[in-house]
Amino acid sequence: MSLTLDGAQADAPVPAPVQGYWGAVFGRLRRDPVALVSGIVLLMILLAALFAPWLAPASPFQTSMLNRLQPIGSPGYPLGSDELGRDVLSRLIHGARLSLLIGVMPVINAFVIGSAIGIVAGFVGGRTNSVIMRVIDVFYAFPAVLLAVALAGALGAGLVNSLLSLTIVFIPPIARVAESVTTQVRSVDYIEAARASGARSLTIIRRHVLGNVLGPIFVYATSLISVSMILASGLSFLGLGARPPMPEWGLMLNTMRDAIYVNPWVAVLPGMMIFTVSICFNMLSDGLRSAMDVKL
Amino acid sequence: MSLAAATSDPAAASQPPLVEISDLTVHFRTPTRQVHAVNGVDLSLERGEVLTILGESGSGKSVTLRTLMRLLPERRSQISGRVSVDGQDVLAMSQRQLTRFRGRTASMIFQEPMLAFDPVYTIGEQIAETVCRHEGVSRREGLARALELFELVRIPSAQRRLANYPHELSGGMSQRAMIALALSCRPKLLLADEPTTALDATVQIQILLLLRDLQRELGMSVIFVTHDMGVANEISDRIAVMYAGRIVESGRVEELIGAPQHPYTQGLMASRASGAQRGQRLEAIPGAPPDLAELPQGCAFAPRCPQASDECLAAVPAARGLSDIHWAACCRLPA
Numbered sequence: 069m070s071l072t073l074d075g076a077q078a079d080a081p082v083p084a085p086v087q088g089y090w091g092a093v094f095g096r097l098r099r100d101p102v103a104l105v106s107g108i109v110l111l112m113i114l115l116a117a118l119f120a121p122w123l124a125p126a127s128p129f130q131t132s133m134l135n136r137l138q139p140i141g142s143p144g145y146p147l148g149s150d151e152l153g154r155d156v157l158s159r160l161i162h163g164a165r166l167s168l169l170i171g172v173m174p175v176i177n178a179f180v181i182g183s184a185i186g187i188v189a190g191f192v193g194g195r196t197n198s199v200i201m202r203v204i205d206v207f208y209a210f211p212a213v214l215l216a217v218a219l220a221g222a223l224g225a226g227l228v229n230s231l232l233s234l235t236i237v238f239i240p241p242i243a244r245v246a247e248s249v250t251t252q253v254r255s256v257d258y259i260e261a262a263r264a265s266g267a268r269s270l271t272i273i274r275r276h277v278l279g280n281v282l283g284p285i286f287v288y289a290t291s292l293i294s295v296s297m298i299l300a301s302g303l304s305f306l307g308l309g310a311r312p313p314m315p316e317w318g319l320m321l322n323t324m325r326d327a328i329y330v331n332p333w334v335a336v337l338p339g340m341m342i343f344t345v346s347i348c349f350n351m352l353s354d355g356l357r358s359a360m361d362v363k364l
Numbered sequence: 365m366s367l368a369a370a371t372s373d374p375a376a377a378s379q380p381p382l383v384e385i386s387d388l389t390v391h392f393r394t395p396t397r398q399v400h401a402v403n404g405v406d407l408s409l410e411r412g413e414v415l416t417i418l419g420e421s422g423s424g425k426s427v428t429l430r431t432l433m434r435l436l437p438e439r440r441s442q443i444s445g446r447v448s449v450d451g452q453d454v455l456a457m458s459q460r461q462l463t464r465f466r467g468r469t470a471s472m473i474f475q476e477p478m479l480a481f482d483p484v485y486t487i488g489e490q491i492a493e494t495v496c497r498h499e500g501v502s503r504r505e506g507l508a509r510a511l512e513l514f515e516l517v518r519i520p521s522a523q524r525r526l527a528n529y530p531h532e533l534s535g536g537m538s539q540r541a542m543i544a545l546a547l548s549c550r551p552k553l554l555l556a557d558e559p560t561t562a563l564d565a566t567v568q569i570q571i572l573l574l575l576r577d578l579q580r581e582l583g584m585s586v587i588f589v590t591h592d593m594g595v596a597n598e599i600s601d602r603i604a605v606m607y608a609g610r611i612v613e614s615g616r617v618e619e620l621i622g623a624p625q626h627p628y629t630q631g632l633m634a635s636r637a638s639g640a641q642r643g644q645r646l647e648a649i650p651g652a653p654p655d656l657a658e659l660p661q662g663c664a665f666a667p668r669c670p671q672a673s674d675e676c677l678a679a680v681p682a683a684r685g686l687s688d689i690h691w692a693a694c695c696r697l698p699a
Contacts, residue, residue: 261545
C-alpha cells in the first residue's frame with residue numbers, strides 16, 4: 069500500500085506556481101491604499117463613460133434657453149446647466165467617453181510605436197542607435213504643448229488629427245526611455261547566460277529583453293496619460309480637438325469660461341474632472357511602479 | 365538518477381581529446397587601440413578531465429573560456445587559431461549550429477549567479493525553457509527535469525524553490541541553481557568562470573565539492589577559471605597558468621603546486637596567505653601586469669621577473685617539457 073502511494077507521489081505532476089507575475093503585481097497593488105483608491109475612482113469614471121446613455125439623467129445636447137446657467141442643485145439640473153441650458157452632469161458623464169479616449173489612445177499608440185523604436189535602437193546599438201535617437205531628439209527638443217499645438221494646427225482641427233498629433237508628441241519620450249532601459253538590459257549577465265545556453269537572438273529579445281523592459285516603459289507610459297489628458301483638453305480648449313457641441317471636458321471648460329463670474333462652481337467642474345482623472349492616473353502609475361518591482 | 369551518464373568509460377582514454385585549442389589569438393579592436401587579450405594559446409582537455417586556468421585579472425583566462433563558446437562580441441573581436449570541441453570546429457559554426465552547441469555540448473556557469481538569471485521569470489521556468497529548447501519536450505517535462513536537476517545539485521525543498529524568483533535565493537543557492545541550469549542538457553563540457561568568487565568561504569567549499577562530485581557522476585570535462593589557488597588545488601586534475609594572454613606553465617596539480625618551475629608561478633605560490641607567518645608582510649610580485657595593448661618584447665613577465673636576463677627580452681620563450689605533461693615557457697629552464 070505504502071509502496072503504491074510513494075510511486076504515485078513520485079509521478080505527481082509538477083504544479084505550476086500558485087500565481088503568475090501579474091497575479092503578484094495585482095496583489096501588491098491591492099494592498100497599496102493610494103493606488104487602490106485611484107484605481108477605483110478611475111474604474112467608476114470608466115464605467116460611467118461606458119454606460120453614459122443609461123446613467124446620464126438627460127441628453128447632453130438638449131438645450132433650453134430658459135434654464136441657462138442654473139446653479140448646482142437646481143431642480144432638474146443636479147450639477148447646474150451651461151451657457152446653452154444643457155445639463156452639466158449629463159455632459160460630464162458623456163464627456164468622459166471622449167476625454168478618456170483622446171487622453172489614453174495617444175499614449176497607447178505611442179507606447180507601441182515608441183517601445184518598438186526604442187528597443188530596436190537599444191538592442192542593435194552602434195550607428196543604428198545613433199541615427200534613430202538623433203531623429204527622436206529633434207522632436208524631443210520642442211516643448212510638448214508647443215509640438216502638440218503646432219502639429220494639430222498643421223494637420224487641421226479635428227479629433228483624429230488631435231489624436232495623431234498627441235501620438236507623435238509622446239513617441240519620443242517613450243522611445244527614449246525604451247532605448248535607455250534596453251541598453252542597460254542588453255549588457256546584463258543573464259542575456260549572456262541565455263546566449264550561453266543556446267538561445268537565439270530573437271528568443272532573447274522576446275523573452276529576456278521584452279520581459280525586463282516592458283515593465284518600466286509601461287509604468288512610464290501610464291504616467292504620461294495624465295499629461296495626455298491635459299494636452300488633449302488643451303487642444304479641445306483651443307478648438308483644435310473636439311468641436312462643439314460634442315461633450316468633451318476641455319471644450320466644456322472653454323465654452324463655460326465666460327460663465328465663471330456668473331456661476332463659478334459649475335464652470336470649474338470639467339476642470340475638476342480633468343484634474344481628478346490625471347491625478348488618479350499618476351497615483352496608479354506610481355503604485356504600479358512599486359508593485360512591478362519584483363525585488364520589493 | 366537518469367542524468368548520471370556512464371562514469372569513467374574505459375574507451376575514453378583512447379578517444380581524441382574533447383577540447384583542442386591550437387594557436388588561439390584574440391584581439392579586441394577599439395577605435396583607438398588594439399588589445400591583445402589572448403596571444404597564442406595551445407590547450408587540450410581529455411574527456412572527464414578537470415582543468416583549471418589560473419591567472420590574475422586581465423590575463424586572458426575568461427576570454428579563452430568565452431572563445432570556446434563564441435560568446436565574444438563578433439564585431440569587435442578578431443579571433444584566429446583553431447578551437448574544436450567534441451570534434452566540431454567552434455570558430456566555423458553557423459549561428460544555427462552555435463545555438464545547438466551552446467547549452468548542449470558545452471555550457472557555462474558564471475561568476476555572479478544572482479545576475480545570470482533573468483529577474484522576471486522563476487528559476488524553474490528558466491531551466492525548463494532551456495530543456496524545452498534543446499530537447500523539444502513539453503513545458504511540463506521541462507519542469508519535471510528542472511526538479512530532478514534541483515535534487516541533483518542538492519537544493520533543499522526543491523519543489524518549492526523552483527517557483528522562486530532569482531532574488532529570493534541566497535548566493536550559494538543561486539549558484540547551485542545556475543549549475544542545475546548548466547547541466548540541464550547533459551553537456552559534455554562545463555565551463556566555469558570563477559563560479560565561487562562571489563560567494564563566501566564556507567559556501568565556496570560546498571560548491572566546489574558539489575562540482576567535483578557532479579563531474580565524476582556525470583563524467584563531464586570541466587574547465588575552471590579562477591585566480592584562487594586554493595580552489596584550483598581543490599578541484600582540478602591539471603592546472604594551466606596564464607599570464608598576459610599566454611599559458612606560461614601547465615602540469616598536473618601535484619607537480620605544479622609542489623614544484624612550480626616558471627618564476628611567475630613561483631611568485632604566485634609565494635604570495636599565498638596560507639604560507640605566511642603572522643606579523644610578516646605577505647610576499648607579492650613587484651610591478652603590475654603589462655598593458656595588453658602594448659605587450660613587451662619577448663617574455664611578457666620579464667619586466668617583473670627576479671631572474672630576468674637579456675635573453676628573456678629577445679623572443680617569446682618556447683615551452684620546455686619537464687615531464688610528460690608538465691611544461692613551462694621560461695628561458696631559464698633547460699631546453
